[in-house]
Each structure stands twice: as C-alpha cells, then as structure tokens.
Amino acid sequence: DTAVSQTPKYLVTQMGNDKSIKCEQNLGHDTMYWYKQDSKKFLKIMFSYNNKELIINETVPNRFSPKSPDKAHLNLHINSLELGDSAVYFCASSQDGTSGPYNEQFFGPGTRLTVL
Amino acid sequence: SQQGEEDPQALSIQEGENATMNCSYKTSINNLQWYRQNSGRGLVHLILIRSNEREKHSGRLRVTLDTSKKSSSLLITASRAADTASYFCATARNQAGTALIFGKGTTLSVSS
Numbered sequence: 001d002t003a004v005s006q007t008p009k010y011l012v013t014q015m016g017n018d019k020s021i022k023c024e025q026n027l028g029h030d031t032m033y034w035y036k037q038d039s040k041k042f043l044k045i046m047f048s049y050n051n052k053e054l055i056i057n058e059t060v061p062n063r064f065s066p067k068s069p070d071k072a073h074l075n076l077h078i079n080s081l082e083l084g085d086s087a088v089y090f091c092a093s094s095q096d097g098t099s100g101p102y103n104e105q106f107f108g109p110g111t112r113l114t115v116l
Numbered sequence: 117s118q119q120g121e122e123d124p125q126a127l128s129i130q131e132g133e134n135a136t137m138n139c140s141y142k143t144s145i146n147n148l149q150w151y152r153q154n155s156g157r158g159l160v161h162l163i164l165i166r167s168n169e170r171e172k173h174s175g176r177l178r179v180t181l182d183t184s185k186k187s188s189s190l191l192i193t194a195s196r197a198a199d200t201a202s203y204f205c206a207t208a209r210n211q212a213g214t215a216l217i218f219g220k221g222t223t224l225s226v227s228s
Contacts, residue, residue: 045215107158
C-alpha cells in the first residue's frame with residue numbers, strides 16, 4: 001500500500017488556469033506538508049497542517065491555497081497559474097505535532113507541474 | 117537563513133568505494149536528517165541524528181554530527197550502483213511552527 005499518494009503525477013496546463021493537486025496519507029500521521037522543488041532541485045516548504053490546522057505558511061503567493069478536509073488529506077489549489085509555478089510539488093507527512101519537525105517525513109512521489 | 121549546504125555538489129565513484137557527503141548549517145538545531153532522492157521520485161528518509169548525538173549508523177550508512185562546527189557528514193560504505201541518487205540534509209530548529217530546511221543536495225553517481 002502506498003503510504004503517501006499524490007494525484008496527478010503530471011500536470012500540464014496553460015497560464016492563467018486554476019488547478020488542484022491531491023494528497024492522501026494512510027500512515028495515521030497528524031502533520032502533512034507541501035514542498036516545492038525547483039529545476040535546481042532546491043526543496044522549500046510551502047505549508048504544513050497539523051490535524052487540519054494550518055501550522056506553517058511560508059511566503060507563498062496567495063494564489064496557492066491548501067485545504068485539509070481531514071487529517072489524512074491535504075490538497076493544494078493554485079489559481080491563475082504562472083510560468084514560475086512550474087516545478088515538482090511534493091506532499092509529505094510525519095508523526096510530528098505542532099512543536100516542530102522532530103521526526104522523519106514520508107514523501108509522496110511528486111507532481112510535476114508544467115505551465116505553458 | 118538556516119539553509120544547509122551540501123558538499124560536494126556532485127560526486128562520481130566506482131562500485132565498492134566509499135562516498136562521503138558533508139552538510140553545513142547556520143543556526144542551532146534540534147535534529148539533522150538525511151534523505152535520498154532517486155531521479156524522478158520522492159524523497160526517502162535515511163537517518164535522523166539529534167543534536168545530543170555525535171554518530172549514528174544504519175546498515176552501510178554512517179552519519180556524524182558536530183554541533184560546534186555546525187556540520188554533519190554522511191558516509192556510504194561499499195557503494196553500489198543502486199546508491200546513485202541525490203542526497204539531501206535537512207535541519208530542524210528547536211522551535212514550534214518551524215519546518216525542515218533542506219540543503220541543495222549532493223548528486224552521487226556510482227558506476228559499475
């Protein structure tokens with residue numbers, strides 16, 4: 001069974017469109033994350049949620065809106081896509097609480113977003 | 117920024133040789149973690165070392181942590197072609213509401 005899954009794996013879209021990426025974890029973890037990995041492989045945190053509550057919201061444009069319907073799911077919606085949004089987006093989860101990232105994180109396979 | 121910096125950026129070795137990667141960071145930490153990323157895949161956790169630990173082993177992996185120098189090293193012994201991947205260190209501050217900060221990674225190529 002896949003521990004952290006993301007859909008879709010590939011997403012190609014035009015500038016200005018709105019798209020969503022879904023993430024689900026079956027590990028029973030309380031905390032989930034979204035990361036962005038750019039073309040140089042630099043990985044940066046975007047958001048984290050603990051038990052459906054937003055914990056971390058880095059300096060990400062407000063075109064990006066995470067939504068956590070329950071603690072096993074954390075979806076990422078992106079409005080008005082721009083060329084610079086092209087990247088690989090990773091979802092992750094961990095058993096961490098709100099005190100900090102003190103345990104290992106489990107990553108999904110990634111969603112490669114290409115904005116044309 | 118607390119961003120970790122891995123060194124070297126790229127490393128090419130032969131099967132059977134040892135590979136050593138280094139990571140430096142800037143602020144005090146709760147723990148330091150190493151992850152592997154195979155091409156086109158997600159990251160896989162390798163090992164976590166806490167700030168009060170100096171060395172940890174897991175199979176062919178050996179990690180050291182020197183908090184006075186704010187540095188860590190990852191040693192892979194008797195490397196295999198399957199070890200070919202990018203390796204990232206990530207640091208965690210001792211503060212609520214903070215996230216893992218990843219370095220830029222070392223790309224390791226192991227040829228047979």
